[in-house]
Amino acid sequence: MIIDILKGFAATTTHAAKFLFAGGSLTLEYPEVKREQPPFFRGRHRLQRYQDGLERCVGCALCAAVCPSEAIYLEAAENTENNQVSAGERYAEIYQIHLLRCIFCGFCEEACPENAIILGPTYELAMEKRTDFIAHKEDMLDGPEKGFGDYHEYDPYVSHVTEESDAEAKGDPWAKANH
Amino acid sequence: MQPLLDALGQLVGGPGNALILLLALLKIVVLLASILGVLPFIILYERKLISWTQDRPGPNRSGPWGLFHGLVDGIKLFFKEEIIPTGADRFLYLIAPTLVTAPAFLALCIVPIGPIIDGPALTAVGSFLGIAPETLGPSGSVSQIAIAVTNPNVGILYVLAITSIGVYGMTLAGWASNSKWSLLGGIRASAQMISYEISMSLSVIGVLLLTGSLNLYDIIEGQKGGVHHWNIWAQPLAFVLFVIAMFAETNRLPFDLAEGESELTGGFHTEYSSMKFALFFLGEYVNMITVSAICSTLFLGGYMGLLPLFPEDSPLYYLAGPLLLPAKIFFFLTLFILARATMPRMRYDQLMNLGWKVMLPLGLMNLVITAVGVGLGADPDTGKVTLPAKFAIGAVTLALLFAADAFFTSKSKGRMLRDYQNVRPEAA
Numbered sequence: 001m002i003i004d005i006l007k008g009f010a011a012t013t014t015h016a017a018k019f020l021f022a023g024g025s026l027t028l029e030y031p032e033v034k035r036e037q038p039p040f041f042r043g044r045h046r047l048q049r050y051q052d053g054l055e056r057c058v059g060c061a062l063c064a065a066v067c068p069s070e071a072i073y074l075e076a077a078e079n080t081e082n083n084q085v086s087a088g089e090r091y092a093e094i095y096q097i098h099l100l101r102c103i104f105c106g107f108c109e110e111a112c113p114e115n116a117i118i119l120g121p122t123y124e125l126a127m128e129k130r131t132d133f134i135a136h137k138e139d140m141l142d143g144p145e146k147g148f149g150d151y152h153e154y155d156p157y158v159s160h161v162t163e164e165s166d167a168e169a170k171g172d173p174w175a176k177a178n179h
Numbered sequence: 180m181q182p183l184l185d186a187l188g189q190l191v192g193g194p195g196n197a198l199i200l201l202l203a204l205l206k207i208v209v210l211l212a213s214i215l216g217v218l219p220f221i222i223l224y225e226r227k228l229i230s231w232t233q234d235r236p237g238p239n240r241s242g243p244w245g246l247f248h249g250l251v252d253g254i255k256l257f258f259k260e261e262i263i264p265t266g267a268d269r270f271l272y273l274i275a276p277t278l279v280t281a282p283a284f285l286a287l288c289i290v291p292i293g294p295i296i297d298g299p300a301l302t303a304v305g306s307f308l309g310i311a312p313e314t315l316g317p318s319g320s321v322s323q324i325a326i327a328v329t330n331p332n333v334g335i336l337y338v339l340a341i342t343s344i345g346v347y348g349m350t351l352a353g354w355a356s357n358s359k360w361s362l363l364g365g366i367r368a369s370a371q372m373i374s375y376e377i378s379m380s381l382s383v384i385g386v387l388l389l390t391g392s393l394n395l396y397d398i399i400e401g402q403k404g405g406v407h408h409w410n411i412w413a414q415p416l417a418f419v420l421f422v423i424a425m426f427a428e429t430n431r432l433p434f435d436l437a438e439g440e441s442e443l444t445g446g447f448h449t450e451y452s453s454m455k456f457a458l459f460f461l462g463e464y465v466n467m468i469t470v471s472a473i474c475s476t477l478f479l480g481g482y483m484g485l486l487p488l489f490p491e492d493s494p495l496y497y498l499a500g501p502l503l504l505p506a507k508i509f510f511f512l513t514l515f516i517l518a519r520a521t522m523p524r525m526r527y528d529q530l531m532n533l534g535w536k537v538m539l540p541l542g543l544m545n546l547v548i549t550a551v552g553v554g555l556g557a558d559p560d561t562g563k564v565t566l567p568a569k570f571a572i573g574a575v576t577l578a579l580l581f582a583a584d585a586f587f588t589s590k591s592k593g594r595m596l597r598d599y600q601n602v603r604p605e606a607a
Contacts, residue, residue, distance in 0.1 A: 001584050002419075005522070009518075011521075012232045016517075019231045019232075019234055
């Protein structure tokens with residue numbers, strides 16, 4: 001029994017020594033290092049545009065209808081010749097999502113006929129006041145000046161798995177795929 | 180310095196008494212400051228070492244390598260809310276943490292940290308400080324300075340007595356919290372500590388037979404001359420028993436049923452918060468340091484190094500001691516922390532079984548073997564035990580240790596197989 005206990009001590013000690021000198025920590029030093037999200041991660045919402053800059057959202061309110069938490073508030077307005085905002089007859093003048101009610105289920109993403117509302121990879125949603133949790137349209141609208149990065153065409157019904165991304169994903173589960 | 184002593188001597192009856200008073204105060208302050216100063220880093224070291232065995236880096240956010248973690252932990256505990264449960268016996272509730280912490284500090288007072296300064300070294304110190312030889316000198320009022328807070332002649336007996344008071348703290352904490360889980364934890368802690376004190380005392384008596392004196396300085400002087408003179412080679416079984424008793428006395432894994440985080444939701448310190456909990460926490464670590472220091476003194480040569488490198492008249496001889504003893508204490512603390520990372524918790528009946536049915540007989544047999552060895556192997560002129568006799572005692576007790584290990588392991592395996600026969604006959 002004593003020899004077994006000493007063997008246990010040897011296992012622990014050598015493991016600690018190996019970790020101390022050879023590394024191998026699995027800890028991510030957040031917030032200096034942040035983890036890449038998997039391809040269809042449901043984070044904070046984004047309103048997409050077309051390539052030429054027109055908004056995709058036509059204010060049909062299907063997302064508000066399907067939302068199980070009633071988190072989306074939508075008011076539509078007409079497109080005029082002078083002010084063509086979206087590629088249809090109407091656009092969403094007021095578009096707000098209450099992030100504290102949202103359960104990030106992705107139903108709005110599935111329901112949208114224009115592929116406008118998508119759930120992006122942002123998960124850092126902490127705010128200091130409760131009123132800050134209402135996301136307005138300008139917070140969610142796509143564009144590099146909002147810090148969303150480059151524009152990506154994202155259609156949830158089209159598979160974005162190519163041979164390279166598949167091989168890369170098999171090596172590293174958090175690999176960045178075509179998003 | 181002498182005028183100061185003379186001035187103080189007007190109050191206390193002589194500059195000698197004044198010097199004794201000042202020395203005592205200085206030693207107490209140095210001991211308290213060093214222990215309380217190093218404690219945050221011991222806490223950090225524990226958390227870091229356990230993390231390394233689990234492939235994670237440990238606390239590294241507060242300060243570089245997490246060095247401020249102990250301080251931040253203390254500040255956090257200071258700001259927590261003080262909750263006293265209704266129906267709690269207020270007086271006992273409030274003094275219980277001190278009854279756990281104070282004996283640990285008291286027992287640390289007699290541990291020899293360095294050799295006794297007397298003779299020519301004392302006159303050198305006296306002339307350096309500017310104290311007259313009548314006060315501090317081989318023929319003065321104060322004829323030696325021991326690098327320990329105090330040096331009673333009953334050294335080790337005092338330690339055993341003081342650690343018994345620590346039992347009161349845990350029992351009263353459990354009782355005064357007015358909560359059934361705390362009470363159970365307190366009762367279990369006290370029963371466990373009492374059981375293992377007996378084994379601890381028996382292993383200590385083995386060392387005393389070899390030394391012939393209770394004074395801790397005599398015990399260390401008996402191990403002078405190099406690493407082959409250390410008591411661990413003469414008393415390996417006693418060393419193993421003492422180490423196991425060390426874990427049980429400080430309520431550390433694998434014996435931490437009383438305070439196990441997953442057992443009784445905290446055991447006897449469930450109802451404690453803020454600074455009172457901090458005192459329990461502190462007391463546990465100081466207890467660890469104390470028993471490590473006692474074990475180093477009894478078995479590993481105390482402040483002595485592996486080789487007798489320095490002659491007695493060089494100042495390095497007196498400076499090496501305070502560095503070597505902390506190194507040995509650090510080794511034992513690492514042992515404590517690695518045991519916490521390695522071993523599962525013992526069930527209460529297994530714990531009591533080990534204490535009474537395994538360690539007590541082994542301690543008694545160790546005592547008998549040592550007594551026979553000392554009786555046969557003592558040098559008839561000096562009365563000290565010769566080195567070959569010590570090695571012979573060590574060999575016999577080590578053989579007894581392995582035989583007992585095989586015996587008790589087969590007994591528990593037999594019990595396990597018998598239980599299997601009742602439940603799953605095909606697996607036995």
